Each structure stands twice: as structure tokens, then as C-alpha cells.
Amino acid sequence: MSGSKAFVSALSTRTGWREALADASAKVKEGLGGQCDLAVLFMTELYGDLDAALVPGAAKQALGCRHLIGCNSSGVIAGRQEVEMEPAVTLMGMRLPGVKITPFSLSPSRAAALTAADLLRDLDIYPTDHPKFLQLADPMTSDIETVLQLFNDAYPGAPVVGGLASGLAIGRPNWMLLDDDLYQQGAAGLALTGEVEVDTVVAQGCRPIGAPLIVTKAEGHILYELGGQPPLEVLREVIRGLSEADQELARQSLFAGVVMNEYQAQFKRGDFLIRNLMGYDAESGALMIGTNLRAGQTLQFQLRDARTSDEDLKAMLDHMRAGGDHSRGALLVSCCGRGRGLYGEPDHDASVIQARRGPMPLAGFFANGEIGPVGARNYIHGYTSSLAVIR
Numbered sequence: 001m002s003g004s005k006a007f008v009s010a011l012s013t014r015t016g017w018r019e020a021l022a023d024a025s026a027k028v029k030e031g032l033g034g035q036c037d038l039a040v041l042f043m044t045e046l047y048g049d050l051d052a053a054l055v056p057g058a059a060k061q062a063l064g065c066r067h068l069i070g071c072n073s074s075g076v077i078a079g080r081q082e083v084e085m086e087p088a089v090t091l092m093g094m095r096l097p098g099v100k101i102t103p104f105s106l107s108p109s110r111a112a113a114l115t116a117a118d119l120l121r122d123l124d125i126y127p128t129d130h131p132k133f134l135q136l137a138d139p140m141t142s143d144i145e146t147v148l149q150l151f152n153d154a155y156p157g158a159p160v161v162g163g164l165a166s167g168l169a170i171g172r173p174n175w176m177l178l179d180d181d182l183y184q185q186g187a188a189g190l191a192l193t194g195e196v197e198v199d200t201v202v203a204q205g206c207r208p209i210g211a212p213l214i215v216t217k218a219e220g221h222i223l224y225e226l227g228g229q230p231p232l233e234v235l236r237e238v239i240r241g242l243s244e245a246d247q248e249l250a251r252q253s254l255f256a257g258v259v260m261n262e263y264q265a266q267f268k269r270g271d272f273l274i275r276n277l278m279g280y281d282a283e284s285g286a287l288m289i290g291t292n293l294r295a296g297q298t299l300q301f302q303l304r305d306a307r308t309s310d311e312d313l314k315a316m317l318d319h320m321r322a323g324g325d326h327s328r329g330a331l332l333v334s335c336c337g338r339g340r341g342l343y344g345e346p347d348h349d350a351s352v353i354q355a356r357r358g359p360m361p362l363a364g365f366f367a368n369g370e371i372g373p374v375g376a377r378n379y380i381h382g383y384t385s386s387l388a389v390i391r
Helices: 017-032 052-063 108-113 116-123 144-154 231-240 244-250 306-318 339-343 348-357
Strands: 006-012 038-044 067-073 075-078 081-084 088-095 099-106 132-137 160-164 176-178 181-183 187-194 198-203 206-208 213-226 254-259 272-281 286-293 298-304 329-335 362-367 370-374 377-381 385-390
Touching (some): 006 017, 017 038, 017 088, 038 052, 038 075, 052 176, 067 187, 067 362, 075 088, 075 348, 081 339, 081 348, 088 329, 099 108, 099 116, 108 144, 116 144, 144 160, 144 377, 160 329, 160 385, 206 254, 206 272, 231 286, 244 298, 254 286, 272 298, 272 377, 306 339, 306 348, 339 348, 348 385
Parallel strands (some): 038 067, 132 160, 329 362
Antiparallel strands (some): 038 088, 075 081, 075 362, 176 181, 213 286, 213 298, 272 286, 370 377
């Protein structure tokens, strides 16, 4: 095996899935010029003749890689290009000397029963191994918040990066592939140990409005009191204090932000987990939020627009570690709510990443939820771009 790491990404928009997979695989094999230790594959399932069960075998045969991970999606990313809602395949091939790759899968029932000690034993990987994890999951069957809590407890400070398959966004069942197997439930992932580093950025693109307030009464997804008041009344008061432009924006891009680190003295953009506002009860003034809530948390309403998202991504990239002379490859998981729908033009996030931190091989997909660390803990995010640079 060659003594240096190598990364090659490729995109194919050929209209047949076998042809697209073969095309992208040929580009990766030519670029690597040798053994492929790990391939990451994302596919928009907009091929009329696709049988998902055939994809793992076809990919392994085309690439000849030792390990393979991927999923279906509504859009894929490669280099500077983002292809949304059109047939496309993207691949990242990696040569990783000195790196041990350990595949794992978690069925919904197994994930619910696992403890941190169980996970350590099952993977036979320990915090002293300094693992880095790539993880994909089905949003319909995987309790991803519980899964990430499990990894946070078992491996403090170890990054978990990836996302939730988005096949349902185009009317197809979600699936993940791992080596020779296809999974339609739960989660699938890889642990990387040995001579590997992963630098991460999670760019949310939302800005807080109003003031942060304490959740004073909540049950599950229902927020009953915020700062001792009905949250619907609080929200209406916040919106009344906005500019006309932001009031208009609030009609279509309004979210809730739950503080990640309650021990901070002040909260700013990027300190929140962004969650959907799912509904309200006019009589009680309660709000339904897209996450489980508890009394004592801090919540602040948020707005999202293209300008804020652009500024946030650029600021996060500018604080990222410089690439130096290391061979690098990047994985980008971007929310289905970003892309052309947010920016009004294609290729925005991929182009900004390459301009700020490239050029480098890059592959990714549009997800139904993005996994990435903020500080020392891993979270499931919404409306973000989660970037991992492997070196």
C-alpha cells in the first residue's frame, strides 16, 4: 500500500444508475491510482430502474474498495457542484494508510437497549483510541438524539459526522449502505482510528430574535410556558418588535433555538440547536417544537435567510484549521432546506467552502438532518451545513 493518504471525489449525472455509478467509479479509481480503503457514495434516487438492493454489490464491484458507506438523498454534492432533484451519483474514494476502519450498524431496538458500556464492548474501541465516526441514519426509525447521546457518553469529545438519508423527500424509502449490506432502518456507520484527523464545522445560518427565555413548563414536544408566559404571546410580542422586512421573513423562516451550553453567560448566533415550530394552540397559547423540551432550558426564537446563512458559513470556515500540506478530503452534509431554495442559485455552500478552504476533493449530500459536533458534544441539527475535513 502507498505510504500517503489520497482523496478523490467524482460526480456523474448520467441518466442510468449503473452508468452513473460506473462513470464516477472510473474517475475515482483513476485519480487514486491504487487501493481504495474507503468509499463514500451518495445517490439521488431519481432513476426509474433503480433496485436499491443491488447498489452495494454494484458499487463494491465497480470500485474494488475495502469499505463502503452511503445513502440515498434528494441531492448530491461534489467538488464545487450541488445537484438537486436530478439523477446523480457522487463518490469520494480514500486511501488511508495507518487507519483502521470499523463498520457498525444499530437497529432501532438495539440502539434503544444499548448502554455506553455495551457500545464500547461491541465496537471494541475505547476513548483512548481517539476514534472519529461517520454515521448515517434513517430519520423515520432511528432515535438519532438517543444514539448521539450514547456516543457522547461512550466517547467524550470524539466527533460524529454525517446525516439522515433524504430519500423520502423524493418519494422513495430511505436506505443506507454499509459494505455489502443495505439498511432501511436504524443507523449505519464507520469508526476511524489510527493515523487520521477530522476537522469539523457546523454552520447553522440562523440569527436570534427577541430575548433568550427560560422554559418554565414543557412536556415532550409541547412548550406550555416560556419565561412564565404563554409562548404564543411571547412570540407575537417578539414579531411585533421586528422590522417590516423581518416580520415578512418570519412568515416563512421562523424557528426555535434551544441553547446547547447552559453555562454560558451570554448566547449568540451559533449557540443554539435549531428546531422547527410545528404548530400552536390558540386557546392555551402553547407551541409545538420539533424536539423534546424540559423546564430549565433556554430558548430563543430565530430567523433564517440567505444573507445570514452565507455570513455564518464564511465566518465558521475562516476559523477552521488551515489545510497546510496535508492530503485532505471533505464530506459535506447540507440540509434539504438550503441549496437553491435558500440562496436562489446553485452550488453556494460547496463553492464557498472551496473558495475559503480549498481546493480539495469534496463529496456530500442534502440531508433530512445533519450530524456534527459543537464544542465537545455531537448533535443532530436542522438547516445547517455540517462539514468534515479528513486528513
